[in-house]
Amino acid sequence: MRRYSAFAIAREAARYHSGWGKAWSSPEPKKKYDVIIVGAGGHGLATAFYLGRNFGITNVAVIEKGWLGGGNTGRNTTIIRSNYLQDPSAAIYEKSRSLYETMSQDLNYNVMFSPRGVMMLAQTQAEVRGYLRTAQANALQGVSTRFIQPAEVKKLVPIINLDGPRYPVLGALWQDRAGTARHDAVAWGYARACSDMGMDIIQQCEVTAVRREGGRVVGVDTTKGAIDCDKLGIVVAGNSGVMAERAGFRLPIESVALQALVSEPIKPCMDVVVMANTVHGYMSQSDKGEMVIGGGADGFNNYTQRGSFHHIEETVRALVETFPMVSRLKMLRQWGGIVDMTGDRSPILSKTPVEGVFINGGWGTGGFKATPGSGWAMAELMAKGHSPLTDEFSMWRFKEGKFIDESVAAGVAH
Amino acid sequence: MLILHCPYCGVMADETELHGGGEAHLTRHGPGSSDEDFHDYLFAKENPRGVHFERWRHVQGCGKWFHAARDTATLEVFGTYPAQTTEPPKAIRKAITAKRPGWTWRGFSDPAK
Ligand SMILES: Cc1cc2nc3c(=O)[nH]c(=O)nc-3n(C[C@H](O)[C@H](O)[C@H](O)COP(=O)(O)OP(=O)(O)OC[C@H]3O[C@@H](n4cnc5c(N)ncnc54)[C@H](O)[C@@H]3O)c2cc1C
Ligand SMILES: [Zn+2]
Numbered sequence: 001m002r003r004y005s006a007f008a009i010a011r012e013a014a015r016y017h018s019g020w021g022k023a024w025s026s027p028e029p030k031k032k033y034d035v036i037i038v039g040a041g042g043h044g045l046a047t048a049f050y051l052g053r054n055f056g057i058t059n060v061a062v063i064e065k066g067w068l069g070g071g072n073t074g075r076n077t078t079i080i081r082s083n084y085l086q087d088p089s090a091a092i093y094e095k096s097r098s099l100y101e102t103m104s105q106d107l108n109y110n111v112m113f114s115p116r117g118v119m120m121l122a123q124t125q126a127e128v129r130g131y132l133r134t135a136q137a138n139a140l141q142g143v144s145t146r147f148i149q150p151a152e153v154k155k156l157v158p159i160i161n162l163d164g165p166r167y168p169v170l171g172a173l174w175q176d177r178a179g180t181a182r183h184d185a186v187a188w189g190y191a192r193a194c195s196d197m198g199m200d201i202i203q204q205c206e207v208t209a210v211r212r213e214g215g216r217v218v219g220v221d222t223t224k225g226a227i228d229c230d231k232l233g234i235v236v237a238g239n240s241g242v243m244a245e246r247a248g249f250r251l252p253i254e255s256v257a258l259q260a261l262v263s264e265p266i267k268p269c270m271d272v273v274v275m276a277n278t279v280h281g282y283m284s285q286s287d288k289g290e291m292v293i294g295g296g297a298d299g300f301n302n303y304t305q306r307g308s309f310h311h312i313e314e315t316v317r318a319l320v321e322t323f324p325m326v327s328r329l330k331m332l333r334q335w336g337g338i339v340d341m342t343g344d345r346s347p348i349l350s351k352t353p354v355e356g357v358f359i360n361g362g363w364g365t366g367g368f369k370a371t372p373g374s375g376w377a378m379a380e381l382m383a384k385g386h387s388p389l390t391d392e393f394s395m396w397r398f399k400e401g402k403f404i405d406e407s408v409a410a411g412v413a414h
Numbered sequence: 415m416l417i418l419h420c421p422y423c424g425v426m427a428d429e430t431e432l433h434g435g436g437e438a439h440l441t442r443h444g445p446g447s448s449d450e451d452f453h454d455y456l457f458a459k460e461n462p463r464g465v466h467f468e469r470w471r472h473v474q475g476c477g478k479w480f481h482a483a484r485d486t487a488t489l490e491v492f493g494t495y496p497a498q499t500t501e502p503p504k505a506i507r508k509a510i511t512a513k514r515p516g517w518t519w520r521g522f523s524d525p526a527k
Contacts, residue, residue: 252457
């Protein structure tokens with residue numbers, strides 16, 4: 001792999017950019033791998049990356065039915081934060097956030113991590129109490145957050161309207177080390193690093209069945225033929241239920257559409273991320289100047305990667321109340337992704353009823369922030385059979401009543 | 415926008431008039447049931463890519479619960495029917511078979527089989 005650097009840019013500029021080469025190779029599948037990962041989203045690629053980096057397991061294939069990063073990884077609004085309530089969540093999300101800090105260096109790929117700060121507005125008394133509690137919990141977990149007053153909110157976000165007619169801003173939970181990153185670059189950076197370690201990334205190839213012998217995985221059937229493996233990681237987000245069925249078990253996950261939209265680019269007007277959970281909308285400004293906007297998930301099971309228009313209307317209405325100046329903005333694009341929702345709004349990183357098959361899913365509306373931490377933990381789980389970061393996220397926790405309830409912290413989709 | 419026919423008041427209702435209630439035809443396992451059954455009833459919901467049966471409530475209309483048969487991969491609606499039943503009516507199952515031969519959903523399938 002040729003390293004990217006300022007020197008490389010100068011070198012290539014001098015020869016008309018003729019020497020860059022492909023960032024990753026696209027080989028035909030081999031007959032057998034030690035590990036197959038289904039799904040080349042950020043989480044699947046990060047899992048493969050850390051299998052190689054942390055455990056020296058490089059005879060790995062990542063199999064993707066579409067193009068890599070074309071699922072929720074390329075459809076999300078890129079918010080990265082770790083201000084969750086429960087300890088197991090804080091552990092994995094904070095691990096993840098901290099890995100983002102050095103990701104560009106680790107991958108030699110600019111993922112544009114921008115720790116600009118994330119603000120979650122409190123617009124009801126219940127929310128004030130909720131975020132005060134979260135701030136206390138975060139202090140105990142070693143996650144740096146604090147509750148700020150309306151005056152400080154206004155100072156950080158001059159375009160905000162504090163005295164909204166229905167839901168005035170009463171304060172906010174502020175995490176100054178949170179922020180955003182370039183979602184595609186995260187997938188591309190991992191793909192390049194995995195390819196460099198000798199792993200095969202096989203795109204345009206759907207896994208159609210999981211072959212088992214005596215309760216153990218022995219391989220998969222794909223649209224490019226049968227491939228054997230010793231271990232299988234299912235990392236397919238909205239398609240978790242479909243893949244689990246192909247492997248012969250059921251998951252406590254339901255799939256629904258979540259939408260987002262971006263405006264025309266405008267001059268810099270907001271340099272933090274603002275989330276308004278009560279009125280259901282959140283917004284940040286991309287480096288190109290577009291306002292990146294998201295809201296709540298749609299209300300019924302759906303695999304179509306598009307959502308209902310009235311959800312967009314609700315989101316935009318909420319944001320116009322919160323940021324009156326956006327009322328004149330034209331919207332450029334709108335899209336949907338299929339998110340995998342669990343009952344307690346926390347993910348599943350777990351062994352499964354099939355020996356050798358592992359599942360990583362249920363990240364729902366908020367897994368982009370978790371990409372590196374999830375890959376780190378999943379790789380450990382697959383290599384060693386257990387990881388301190390995944391122990392609490394087993395698929396059987398629901399049966400035992402051991403929920404990791406994040407429905408408050410994740411009251412709105414992000 | 416999803417549009418469903420309310421089988422009680424006869425209105426073609428927009429999604430904004432309705433509230434989704436999740437999977438239909440659940441067996442509500444309660445006290446005395448096995449842990450497995452109770453877990454599956456509460457959490458292991460059907461999540462198919464394709465034919466699906468679900469509950470809807472006509473909240474902004476007559477207020478009643480009804481059932482819908484729908485395809486989650488195309489958003490096509492096969493039909494709606496009143497909730498006072500433990501299985502999809504034959505006519506609905508036939509309508510699904512006409513478009514999705516060989517379909518199954520939990521214990522249900524083509525009525526001809
Ligand atoms: C609109 C929207 C906004 C969001 N905003 C945020 C946010 O601001 N912050 C945040 O943290 N999270 C956010 N999320 C959530 C986040 O995008 C996801 O949790 C995360 O990207 C999931 O990554 P993944 O790698 O698990 O899934 P994906 O990127 O979806 O990857 C799964 C891959 O598996 C492939 N696949 C599926 N089935 C098969 C098969 N049978 N064979 C082969 N391949 C298969 C798919 O094609 C896909 O590429 C948002 C999501 C959406 C939709
Ligand atoms: Zn009605």
